[in-house]
Amino acid sequence: MKLYEQLFDELINRIEGGYYPVGSRLPSIRALSKERGVSISTVQEAYQRLEESGYTEVRVKSGYYVRARGESPELPDVSRPVQRPLEVTYWDQVYHLLTGSDSDGHIAFGTAKPDIHTPTLKPLLKALTNSAACTSEDFLNYSSMHGSKRLRKQIARLAVNSGCNLHPDEIIITSGCQEALMCSLRAVTEPGDIVAIDSPSFYGSTQAIKSLGLKALEIPTHPETGISIEALEMAIEQWPVKAIQVTPTCNNPLGYTMPEGRRKELLRLAQQCDLPIIEDDIYGDLYYRSPRPKTIKSFDDEGRVLLCSSFSKTIAYGLRLGWVAPGQCTDRVLHKKFISTVSSPPIQQEAVADFIENGYYERHLRVMRQQYQQARDVMIDLVKRNFPEGTKISFPQGGYILWVEFPIEVDSVKLNKLLESRNISIAPGVIFSASGKYRNFIRMNFSRVPDEKIKTALKAVAEEARNLMLEETVPE
C-alpha cells in the first residue's frame, strides 16, 4: 500500500468516525504534511482521491470540506403542476408563516432570512449609525424616486459579476425585492392577464399575481435545470401568456441553478414570442462557486428582461432595500414605484452604498457563501439520516434554502400545526403553488450550521412527519 493510500484510508476512517464531521474543513495540505511527516504531494494525492470518492469537495481559496456521506439523496421529481392558469390562494398559510411566533427558543425553519450574527456585518452597523448621524436635516428631505445615485453606482458595478452592463440610471431602488417584483409585474401586465411561472414558486410573487387579478400558469420545473422550456413553449402556444417570471439562480424554493444554455434558450423563446421576462436574482450573489452564473439579463440586448434583486438575502431582511433594472420598461416601472411608495428612505441606502464601496460587501459574501455551503451539507446529511424513508431533498448550489419532499402521506399544513406546540415552524409546500400542489413538501432554512438545538428540532419534525404517516395508514 502506497503512502498516500494509507493516508487516504486513515482520513476516511476519521470522516466516517465523525472526527471530521460533515461540513468541516480538513487540515490544510501543508499542516497535514507537517503533522504526519509526509510530503506535500502525498497529502495532495490523498486529498484528490477523497474528493474523487465524493467524501470531500474543494472550495475556492478555502480548502477541502467533508461532504454529506454515502449516496446522494434523491432529488424531488420534476414538478407536474396543473396545466391551466389558476387563481392563487393560501394567503392564510403565508400570513401564518410571516407572523409566526417570536417566542424564545422558537425554531423558524420556514423563514428565508440570512444569518445576520456574523462579524462581517459589523461595518454595516457602523455605516448605518454614521448614515443616521449625518442625516442632517437635508437628508430627511431627500427624495429621489430613482434612489441614491451612490448606491445605484455600486449596484451597477457589482452587476458586472453576473455579466451585466448596467448604467446607474437604468436602476430603480425599491423597498425590498417584493416592490421590485410587484412594480415589474404591474408594468408588463393588465388585470386578467396570464403570467407563466416556474413551479414551485416564491409565494411573494404568486400572492402578487393573485392580488393583481392575474392568473398564474405554473410550468413544470426540473430540480436541477429549472423551468422546462419545452413545457413553457407549449403553454405559450395554448394560452395568451403575457409575461414569464423565473428565479433562475439559487431558486427559491427548489434550489436549482439554470445552466447557461437553458438561460439563453429561455431568452430566445421570449424573443420569439415577444414576451418580457421578470428575472428574480435575489439569491444570485449567494451562489457558492465563483464566478457566479450570468443573469438572463446579461444576454439580453433588447431590454426585454426586468431584473429584480435585493439586499434582503445577502445582507439583512430589515433593510427593506431592493432594486430593479427594468430595461425597456424603466418609465413604466418608475410610475409604479411612484404610486407604490414614491421613494425609499435614504439612511439604509447610504449605509449600504458605504458598505459596498469599502469592499465589506464582497468580503461578507465570501464568508457567507462558505458558511451556507457548509450548512447545506450538514443539513442535508441530517435530513437524510432523520427524515422518513422516501424523503427527497433538493441540492441547492447557493443560498440557504432546502426543499424537502416527504412521502405523499405527510400533509405539511398539518405538520406545521403539530409542530406549533413544540415551538417549531416550517414553510408548508402549498404556499409555493397556485394549485394547492406540494402539500407533502416543506421549505427549510439552513442559514446557520445546525447546532444541537436545531438538530433536536429536526428530529421533532421527522417524528411528527412519521406520526402523520402512521395516521394515514391506520384505517379509522
Next chain:
Amino acid sequence: MKLYEQLFDELINRIEGGYYPVGSRLPSIRALSKERGVSISTVQEAYQRLEESGYTEVRVKSGYYVRARGESPELPDVSRPVQRPLEVTYWDQVYHLLTGSDSDGHIAFGTAKPDIHTPTLKPLLKALTNSAACTSEDFLNYSSMHGSKRLRKQIARLAVNSGCNLHPDEIIITSGCQEALMCSLRAVTEPGDIVAIDSPSFYGSTQAIKSLGLKALEIPTHPETGISIEALEMAIEQWPVKAIQVTPTCNNPLGYTMPEGRRKELLRLAQQCDLPIIEDDIYGDLYYRSPRPKTIKSFDDEGRVLLCSSFSKTIAYGLRLGWVAPGQCTDRVLHKKFISTVSSPPIQQEAVADFIENGYYERHLRVMRQQYQQARDVMIDLVKRNFPEGTKISFPQGGYILWVEFPIEVDSVKLNKLLESRNISIAPGVIFSASGKYRNFIRMNFSRVPDEKIKTALKAVAEEARNLMLEETVPE
C-alpha cells in the same frame, strides 16, 4: 378719545406703516402696558378691537399676530369638474415636479415638503442615530408586517386628539402615506371601478387611481367647506361609485377644512349607499388651532372609514413612514401591504416612536403650526400684492400649501416652463385633476416664512404670469 382708542389708532398706524409687518407678533399685553404706562385692561381692549377689525388674530398660548391687511383676497370658485368618470393623465408633469432641479438656489414652490431646518427636530436626529446604533443584528431581521408595536401604540395615543379610539392592532405601518392610500384603494376596488374624489385632488392618489385601472369621478368642491355632498349624492345616483376618497382636514391643494357637520353628513351618505371612505389625514396634525378637527373616522362605528396618514408632512418626507387604520378592511389592506413591500424598515419606526414617547413630537407640532400660520399670512399678503389682478387665493387653516387661481389666460404648465430658466418651479394645477382642469392654477409651498430670496422669486412668478397674460391678449 379714550385711552384704549388712542392706543388702537397708534397700533393701526404701526401696522399699516410696516413697523409691525404681516405675520409678526405684537408685544405681549404685559410688555406694552409697561412700555406705554397704561393699564393691562387698556391694552387688552385695544388688542381686542384690533382683532375685531381684522388687523390681528389670536393664536393659542402665543399672542396677537398681524394678519394680511385690508380686504381678504377672493377665494377660488367652487370647482366644477367634468361630471363623468375619467382616466387620469399628466404623469409627465408630476414626474417633472418630483424630479425637479436640485441645483443651488433653486426655489421649489411646487413641492409639499415641511420645513426640516428646525431645532425641534434635533431629538429626532439623535433618536435616529441611537436607533441605528442599537440596530444590533437582531434589529436587522425585524419583520413585523404590521410594523413596530411601540410606534403603533403612540399613533393610537395621538389619534385621541382627533376623536379616534384606535387599538394599536388596527393600525398598519406603511412606507409613507402613498402606500397607505394605495393599499386602501386596492382593498376596496377592482380594476374598472369608479372612485369619487374631491377636486382638485392630490396627484399621488389620482395617479394611483390611474395606475390601478380605476376611474376618477371628480366632485365639485368648495374652498371652505370641502366636497359638495349634494353633488356627490347625485353622482352616486348616476354612477356605480365604489369608494369615496377625501382629504377633509387642511386639504391639499385647496386648503379647506370641512366643518364637523359636513363630515357627519358625508359619513351618513356613505352609510346610506354602503360605500367605504378613504380619509387622507396627512396634514391633520398641522391644523393651526387647538383642538384639531375630528376625523370622519372618529364618527364611524362600523369600520367603514380607512384612515390614512403619515409623518412625511409633520416631521420629514425622507422618513417614508405612514400608517393606515383600515377598519373592516384590515385583513385586506394587510395583504396589499404584504405584496407591496412586505414590511417597513425598523430604524425610522423606532426613532419616531422614541421621538413621540418623549413628548418631542407634540412640542415640534406646536412650534411648526405657529410657523406655518405666520408664513401663510405673509405669503398671502405677498401674493395679493404682487400677483396679477383677479388672482384668487385659498385660505388654508393648517399646513403650508397655497392654491392660487390666476386669471384664465395664465397657463401654469407654460408658466412653469418659463420659470425654469429662473431656477424656480411651481406645481401646475393640471396635475390635481383627472380632466385637465385647473390649468390656470398653481400650488405653492409656504413652509418657511418668506425671506428676501423667496420674495424675489414670487415677484418673478408674478412677472412671468403677466407676460403670459399679455401674450394671450396680443393678436398674432
